[in-house]
Amino acid sequence: MIIPYGRHEIDNDDVNSVVEVLENKFLTQGDVVPEFEREVSSFCGAHHAIALNSATSALHLACRALEVKRGDIVWTSPISFVASANCAIYCGAKIDFVDINPNTNNIDPTLLKLKLIKAKKNNQLPKVVIPVHLCGLPCEMSTIWELSKEFNFQIIEDASHALGAEYNSTRIGNCKYSSITVFSFHPVKMITTGEGGMALTNSREIYERIKLLRSHGITKESKLMDKEKEGPWYYQQIELGYNYRMTDIQAALGISQLKKLEKFILNRSTLAERYIKNLKSSKFKTPLIPNNAKSSWHLFVVKISLNSFDEKRILFEYLIKNKIQVNLHYIPIYSHPFYKNFGFKKEDFPNSEKYYKEALTLPLFSNLSFLEQDKIITKLEKFSNK
DSSP states (O other): OOBOSOOOOOOHHHHHHHHHHHTSSOSSSSSHHHHHHHHHHHHHTOSEEEEESOHHHHHHHHHHHTTOOTTOEEEEOSSSOTHHHHHHHHTTOEEEEOOBOTTTSSBOHHHHHHHHHHHHHTTOOOSEEEOBOGGGOOOOHHHHHHHHHHHTOEEEEEOTTOTTOEETTEETTSOTTOSEEEEEOOTTSSSOOSSOEEEEESOHHHHHHHHHHTBTTEEOOGGGSSSOOSSTTOOEEOSOOOBOOOOHHHHHHHHHHHTTHHHHHHHHHHHHHHHHHHOOOTTEEOOOOOTTEEOOOSOEEEEEOOSOHHHHHHHHHHHHHTTBOOBOSOOOGGGSHHHHTTTOOGGGOHHHHHHHHHEEEEOOOTTOOHHHHHHHHHHHHHHHHO
16 A cells, blocks of 8 residues: 555544535535634634635735735745745736745745845845745744835745644744735645635735635625615626635535644654654754744655765655655746746755755655554665665
């Protein structure tokens, strides 16, 4: 049996929650989505939450809510899924990247400041910066927040990996250091709704705008209309929006999963500690966790010291042959064919290039057994000894 790199965990409570909605009158646009939003905003400590059909949609509407448009510039990390950058392109903006810190694999605040100083001289400052909490490890948000005040940019936290993570003893998602935080509920994430995402904010204005945009730009609120209602049926489309809604079926699963989140994180943390303790070969560099942060351990990425990229390919093939599904999170965004058209140069991102050559994502999920994990560790050590 193959050990996957990630896997959801569904129990009878989850199934029963979904069945209850299926037997109800509303499968979508009922009461369950607002309940899920309240549960997540309360858990994280944010004022508002808007559930959406994916984190990609949440990132897109976050950019729209901050009025990102043609001619604007957005910066993010090159070591992320492409959605972290695509959201700016959707709005017609230009995208650029800030290299990572090799210890955390997140945006390097020092390099961010140097890039901001240069951009200010050239009148090319970003409108928005999107830090990515890679693998569930929070970025150095207080420093980025101070830079945002100095250089006048907005912050969207891409916390797709980081539900349940903590920074400075508070939960990611409270938006203390950002205008908007985005989560993902994809099946391999901390909790799942099948597909789904959520945007959190402390701004009532941003909340109302994202809520409007997720449902075609349609409103039934008189105060937003250009004339009086013609009747109780009346609505108006006041701008171009999208169908980015989450269903009540998905939200019911999310509510049930959220109740188990702390258990999931505890299990993942235990497994991460076992990897760190038992991967003894000097070829494997395990993650470092700063004192002021608590990772949600969405992913466990090791860096491997090998003689060549070909050796990494051989290691991948060796592990897959032994029914261990490893992965690589991520290929630098700027190296994809679509982004090559923008003229990015690899030499501008030396830490990201080194990361790509060394990184390997090992299986990590809440119900990974110690027996399965021991097999992974044994095969890695055996390969390294060769």
